[in-house]
Structure formats: C-alpha cells, structure tokens
Amino acid sequence: MINDLWYKNAVIYCVSVSTYLDTNGDGIGDFQGLMRRLDYLQGLGVTALWLMPFQPSPGRDDGYDVADYYGVDPRYGTLGDFVEFTHGCKQRGMRVLIDLVVNHTSDQHPWFQAARSNPNSKYRDWYVWSKKKPKNAEKGIVFPGVQRSTWDKDAVAGEYYFHRFYEFQPDLNTANPEVQAEILKIMGFWLQLGVSGFRMDAVPFVIASKGADVGEKPVEQYDMLREFSQFLTWREGEAIILAEANVLPGTDMKYFGEAGERLQMMFNFDVNQHLFYALASADAGPLVEAMKDTKPRPATAQWGQFLRNHDELDLGRLEEKQRQAVFAAFGPQPEMQLYGRGIRRRLAPMLGGDRRRLELAYSLMLTLPGTPVIRYGDEIGMGDDLRLPERNCARTPMQWSTEPNAGFTKSEHPILPVIDHGPYGFEHVNAADQRRDPNSLLNWMERMIRMRKEVPEIGWGDFRFVSTGTKTVLAMEYEWRNNAVLCLHNLEGAPREIRLTLKHDGEGCVLVNLLSGDHSEPNKKGRHTILMEAYGYRWFRVCGLDYLLKRDEV
Ligand code: NOJ
Ligand code: CA
Secondary structure (H helix, E strand, O other): OOOOOHHHHOOEEEEOHHHOOOOOOOOOOOHHHHHHOHHHHHHHOOOEEEEOOOOOOOOOOOOOOOOOOOOOOOOOOOHHHHHHHHHHHHHOOOEEEEEEOOOEOOOOOHHHHHHHHOOOOOOHHHEOEEOOOOOOOOOOOOOEOOEOOOEEEEOOOOEEEEOOOOOOOOEEOOOOHHHHHHHHHHHHHHHHOOOOEEEEOOHHHHOEOOOOOOOOOOOEOOHHHHHHHHHHHHHOOOOEEEEOOOOOHHHHHHHHOOOOOOOOEEEOHHHHHHHHHHHHHOOOHHHHHHHHHOOOOOOOOEEEEEOOOOOOEEOOOOOHHHHHHHHHHHOOOHHHEEOOOEEOOOHHHHOOOOHHHHHHHHHHHHOOOOEEEEEOOHHHOOOOOOOOOHHHHHOOOOOOOOOHHHHOOOOOOOOOOOOOOOOOOOOOOOHHHHHHOOOOHHHHHHHHHHHHHOOHHHHHOEEEEOOOOOOOEEEEEEEEOOEEEEEEEEOOOOOEEEEEEOOEOOEOEEEEEOOOOOOEOOOOOOEEEEEEOOOOEEEEEEEEOHHHHHHHHO
C-alpha cells in the first residue's frame, strides 16, 4: 500500500469559527481570528482542521441549518477570507475539512422558499412533501423531548414536509437527480477554494429513502456514496469524506464499500460509547469487542476516533446496564443528560478534572485504531456551562487568556457566554497560562500528538490484543512494515502489576518506552512484569533483544 493516504496518519482538530477568536469586537469569532491562531494549531501538531458550518445561516442549529451553500456567513468574514485561511493552512502543512450539511437546508434557504410558495417551482421536488399527515410522523425523531415530529404542516405550501431533525430543517429530497448534482457542485466549489474534503453530516439520512410511504425502515441508497467519492477523486485526488454515521458495526462496510470505493473515513461511534463505558467501569472487555466488531475494513478506509464532540455523548448503542453505569459515573444529574440517551458535558468535568484520568482518556483515544479527532478546547481541559440549552453547554468560546472574556472577544456580549466562574473558568483554564507551563495539559497534549505522529503503526497497521491477565489493563499491539508498538492502559484508579509475554521475530523482546525512560526487559522466559500506576499508560516500541547490545554500544 502506498503511504500517501494523508488521512491514515493525520491528527484532526475540530473548530468552530464562531467561538474561536473574534477580531472585530462584535462578539462573534471570525476567519481573521482563526487565521491568527493557525500558528498555535500548527504548534499543537494537528495536521488537519475540521471546520464546523460557517455558511450563511439563521443559526438555529449552530449553523447546521444552511441558507446558502456557496457563501460565508458575513458575521464570520468573506469568501476572500476563507481562501486566505485555506492558503494559510496550506503554508503550514495543515489540511482543511469542512462540514457538508446536505441532508436538509434551513427553512430560510431560497430553495425551500421557492418550493413552499410555488407548487410548480422546480424546487418543489427538492423537498419531501405529503398532502396528508403521514402515519409515521411521530417516528424517527432525532431530538426527543425537543422535537415533536418528523412531519409538519407548512402554512404557505398547505402540505406536510419531512424533517428528520428540527422543524426548521426541511429534508432535501436526495433521491432527486438534480439535488444529487447540486451536492456534487457544492463539493466542487469548496474543493476549488482549497479544502481537502468534507465531514459529511447525517450520512445515513442523506442516503435513506424519504417520503410519506416510507415505513419505519427506510432503504439506504449506498451507491450514492460511491458517486460522491468518485466525483471527489476526479476533481481532487487527495480529497476525502469523513462520515457522521452512527450505525451498527455490521453496516460499516456498506459505507466504506467492500473495495473501499465508497467513503474513506467514518467516526467510530461504537468504539466511542464503549470507550466511555471502559472509563466508567474499568472493564476493557466491551471496548475490546467493539474494536473487534469494527475491525474489518478495506485498506484505504479509516476510522475517526474521538472522545467528545460538539453533540451529546450518545450512549444509545450500549446495553441498558452499561448506559446506566456511564450515566452514574459521568453524568448523574438530569441536567447533564440529553435526549434520554446521552451526556452533554465536556470531557474535563466528566472526569472530575482529574489530570490522571484526562491523560488516560486521551492516551487511549490517541492509540485507538484510526485517526484521532480532537475537539477545540479539550487540549486545555475546558469545561461546560450547563445553564445553556441542549448542546450549547459544550460550545462556549475558546479560553485564550486571563483577559476579559478569556481574550476571545473585546465585546461585552460574546455569541455564547464565556465560562468565567468555577474551576473551569478562564482565570484557571486558558491557553496563555498553559503555554508557559511545561507541565500543563496543553504541553502534554503537544508532546503526545508529536509522538502519535511518530507511531504510524497505529494509523496504518494491524492490531491485536495482548493478554495482561486482567480486564482493567488493556494491551494492544500494532504492527506495520516490521515495526511494532505496544500500548498499555490501566483503566482503574489503583495500581496494578501485570505480566505479559511478547515476541519479536519469534524471540523475546525489549520494550522501549516512548514517553519516559523506564524500558522493560524480559526475564529468561521472555516475560515482562510491568507496574502500572493508577490510570497509568505506556507506549512501548517493541524491539529485538539486540537492542540492549546496541544501546550499550552507544
Ligand atoms: C449532526 C450534527 O453533528 C448536529 O450538531 C446537528 O444538529 C445534526 N446533524 C443536524 O444537522
Ligand atoms: Ca467578529
């Protein structure tokens, strides 16, 4: 396999322009601000940015309600600023992925306005209509408790329209060839402006059959994905799609395609949920199963691994008992939970701000099979504001310094309140202080990212689980091109001594610690005894016994 599939060894950072840095004092982050922080991001070591929606939008779902696919919301800047931005990233060797939200538009989009007001408009069939209220109107709701149905009557059209998400997000009729052609056109447009691909929103719904006569099990048109992907690679060979598709492990190959002819990347939601269960219960078993379940994949395909994102931590795929265990550990209060299935907090408060646990969680995530995706602010351990509605609590502005409003804006009215009180307030948690402190979480993260990039075995290689004799210590070995690494994680808040036997070319091996000086040499039987401290982690390179001789020579 050639190794110029850049996404195989990338480190992706998810950023929202609106809450990163405001430069003109209107309280809203902008592209000028993001550009000022490109050196910070390059310094952190990330190799690709995923930009959340920044197109013109009424902003009722944080930009996931797009009103114009070919523009930049004037509050954030102009198309000119966007091109300056992609150029700035290119100069620093960072790629850009942007959100592609084409399952639905905003109800303010001119297409929907035309569709609703004129039954003869060509845009009428770009959306999904029904004269009568469909029987399944209360089914398939994505935001239970907030959204009441998936079909609502449009007063202007006098008909019901389908909306998988909020009522102001009418679904596009993605089966319409004109809509499909428009999706390609949108992709082509942004590729031309310098992006390397898309984080595609709500993919299972984009490809599902839609309509009043569709029962509870819509049929997915997987071949649409091949068309998207072919188009991308014709236009720009290195471009990829990273899919948001929270599907059962058995279906993932339908999204990648047996020969990798569909999507290049998908977020691994199954592993994500089981990872939080592992952290909550100190039992690696179900996480191991989730990794086994999601293991088969074509060589070009890649998982995106993450801890928290901008949405709730969806625990819908866990067994009831497991879900309750995660709620009890990380989100026991009702206001911490959302949609009856998830936790809406940021990572640091979930883990009680405990540095050992944060390091464990991030070390584990960085060494999962795939490409890590980091949420902005997590690198400094930002908290949440549970007074804000739904998912906004974890979308507060980036905390840069101890200046007013965390240095995010000079305005007294930031777009979302800056966290200014309690243990996660900006006086305690900010990038400027952490930059100066060699022991800060930020500097730890930078070192870990650097090391992760030096261990391409994880992104490219094959993995297996090594027995440690206990379910609380997870051991994974990655191999690629005759190089191997062993990653150990102790999920428990108590120290534990483990024994393991590992071979290198059929012989015993030395484990060379990549993060500190305590290497491990085997006993005569080739066995290693390693003392893992509470929440401890180790990244070892697996070397032959002659490593010891070589080291002596040096
Ligand atoms: C998934 C996005 O991650 C979420 O934030 C959004 O609300 C829905 N898709 C609808 O676009
Ligand atoms: Ca601004």
